[in-house]
Amino acid sequence: MGLHREIRRIRKIGGATVARYYARQFGNAFIHPLNLVRPARCECSCCGWRGARFLNYVGYDETLRNYVCPRCGSHARHRGLAIFLRRLFGAQGRVLRVLHFAPERGIAASLSAHPRVNYVTLDMARHAVSVRGDIGAMPFLDAVFDLIICCHVLEHLSEDGRALAEIARTLRPGAQALIMVPMVADWETRATLEFGAPQPRLSDHWRLYGNDLPQRIAAAGLTCTSIRFSSFLTREERDIYQSGDDIIFVGARPS
């Protein structure tokens, strides 16, 4: 529950850090009136919101400016992924069965309404999903999905290998999983840092992924490639959507 979690967090990372966090959150209040008077330069590719700038994302150790959609709550990565999915489904002539873990609101709204998407969502805790269940032991038959979306989920799991194995099991031969995880600047120069426990300062992440992520995906029996946002979005589009240049790891089940 929210209050319990917050008290636990204060105990672990200190009241001063939490107080600074709330002060920075308050700074977002000044962005709303700005959006009423300044010309629109940004657009949310998830919900269509337009305005001068997005809200800031406030974490315990960082503030990411111009990052969160005030209407649908999308983050930079969701706006890039939304465009990727729109183009992917636009090129498809048939209905695809899509599984989406811990569905983000902005992406879920467009996929659930899409005429060529048979949309299934799964999460342990939320009520607004089609199926409640564990990603490490999914209640689905083998080889039933044409696409799986796993965006910022693996870092929350103690054993990401179990989830990747389940993704491989439930994908149809030839089908793909789109996997995104938090990547920091040095990720390509080091292996994954395993913390051994969820880190309260890092949104309860169990690890910080590094250059062995493709091997982890391959260990589940999937062929791994990667796609940068900059390969399908122009600089101008990335400015408008404030998407950044994130990476989608594509795990494909061999045909």
Ligand SMILES: [Zn+2]
């Ligand atoms: Zn939005």
